[in-house]
Amino acid sequence: MRRLVSSGRRLGTLLGLVGLCLLLWILTPHFLTVSNLVNVLEQTSINAVIALGMTFVIISGGIDLSVGSLLALAGVVLATLLHAGVPPPLAAAAALATGFLFGTLNGLAITLGRLPPFIATLGMMSIARGCALVFTEGRPISGFDDGFRSVATARLASIPAPVLVTIVAYGLGQFVLSRTRFGRYTYAMGGNEEATRLSGVNVRLHKTVVYGVSGLASAVAAVLLTARLNSAQPIAGIMYELDAIAATVIGGTSLMGGEGTLTGTLIGALIMGVLRNGLNLLGVSSFLQQIVIGLVIVTAVLVDTTLKSRKA
């Protein structure tokens, strides 16, 4: 029954996305062109990948405010190594390691330091941003060879590489969340941390890794963004944490923890991407766009809580 309701909720979000697309198709002929849709997917990929990590964190009962800063830091590490002549795969691996490491530091501050996730990641948001700025002296690092840039420019059967990366990441994330012990523990500790601990689960370890996963996801987004812009900026990713949280909650993940799905988050990220794109096509000012997006977030969560309270 509950499962039915939760898949009903996901269906609702999906219908919202389809409805939104239909509306934009009626309002503007440019929306439903292949090139525009591919464009939407490409632009959504960055937020979608970050939101993947955020979904793990929120299901575990936490929050990660540092994702935007970790993206910037991983990006400048990547760019510096590329300019130093390190082969792109190695440079990318180093960027991913950086993201995972700093994410793990978040986790340690929360589990060993017993800091609330909000505070620990707020601190990291500032620390990682500062590291990126100090590292680059505040200047962007630009211009990479085509080999690396193909991460953004390559197409497979006319699907852009970033979209493929996103699809693979979600496939992997879905597998981890639904089929592995780590995924099960993520839900369990978000639902009832004490019961999980009393069941013999090493909550500290798994929670720390959850934040590592979030850092890793930010670093993947950093690789995609750096390749697309042909530049890594220490001020990249500002406010990205809010977009990622928005995609996650629009997708039906509860901020209380213990519940949520990656398919929901993916749909949430797509709704935000389609909405931005459509409003741009319609020539709606970016100021007004902010209001619309804010209303969508509030409405999605409002519908969710109303449905839940009626059920209870």
Next chain:
Amino acid sequence: MSSDSPDLVLQMCGISKRFTGVVALDDVHFDLRAGEVHVLLGENGAGKSTLMRILSGACSRDAGTIEIDGHTAELHSPRDAQRLGISTIYQEFTLVPHLSAAANIFLGREPGRFGAIDRGRLLSEARALLADLGTAIDPAVEVRRLGIAEQQMVEVAKALSVKARILIMDEPTSALTDSEIDLLFAAIRRLSARGVAIIYISHRMEELARVGHRATVLRDGRTVGTRPLPAPVPELVRLMANRDIAEHFPVPTRKRGDELLRVEDASRGPRLRNVSLTLHRGEILGVAGLLGAGRTELARAIAGADVLESGRVVLNGRPLRLRAPADAIRHGIGLVPEDRKRQGLVLQQTVTSNLTLPQLVRLSTAGVIDRAAERREATTWIRDLRVKTAGPDVAVATLSGGNQQKIVLGKWLAARSDVLIVDEPTRGIDVAARMEIYALLDQLAAQGAGILMISSDLLEVIGMSDRILVMHGGRVHAVLDRGATQEAVLHAALGLAS
């Protein structure tokens, strides 16, 4: 039951209350005179709290009447109770630590105009109330800087500030030292001299005669008698105990074997002091005691949930290093915790996920869960424990209390625990499910497990245990053999010398 008695401020008649199949109160009568301190006695679960919750408007009644000053009173919410002059002081204080004593006393009813607080009046009125109680607490000082006894006085003052005429005090002395108790009793006598009627709940028999005028004893949700105080303690204990044996416990099929678990001088904080015990294979060792006697602390320490400050746990002759529940689980020690919703289950997860949570390591390869094996495991236990559920994939929150408890037990049965600690295994579940759980515990012991069963239910402890460990004030007060009477267990639980 004569309502013509002129000084009767409260009369509760025929109060009944059921919670999902469990009778909490059955035709209870209770009355209170002006200026009287009326003690309410009874074991854990006898119905005292439910009765007081009904009186304070926190809980509705199924039947019965409540008269205040001879008029029928409708009590649907705590606001109704407040309006009628009924105030409750709970065991856990409800003060805001960073506000002053005065601000706490008048919280929500601050004197002043247009939303601006008249600070002078606030302080002077608070000072008057506190002085009335015979204390010299500075009303301007923040509550968190006050001692526990002083905080309690602030609570009392807060209750009086709403012109309370009936004051409910639930175990008010449980956290106080002797001299603080003297202060509280002095304040209680002043209040009673002014005509405030007090309902006093306590387990400390030695206090009763010092403050109380009458005592009413509840047992199994019924009134069993009212006595003027001082009354002989043995008589009161007899009234509290001697419950009807309405339930049949399984005839034991188990046989006591070798020593399995030994606890030596376990200490942690004030609620666990030098506790030693031995548990054998095939034995059910009951642990009795009042709330706060240290039973749960003992269970948590053996299960690795809390780390001991001193002492040790020895399993099969080998001392264990218990730093986390995982350590205990690895050695085959399982804990069915007291509060299944907060500690035992992840409510929004499925029945299957809950059942298999402690054994996912066994059920997975390289971190990937073998879902077929998991499902087999879950369906087996659902069948064996006769869990009533719509299926293995529904949220455990949809199950009844008894079936939820079976899931928590099943977690540890599936983990093949050698030592099973069950804390209040049948709390809040219906008779049929209780019987099944009793049979299950006996069956486990018969298979060679050792079971430590903590229970507040005297009949359960006596009916199920091979030996009974009685705790009081964090210590083992007595160890009784099978066949101990209810009176003997209660006597020891109250901390009375044998």
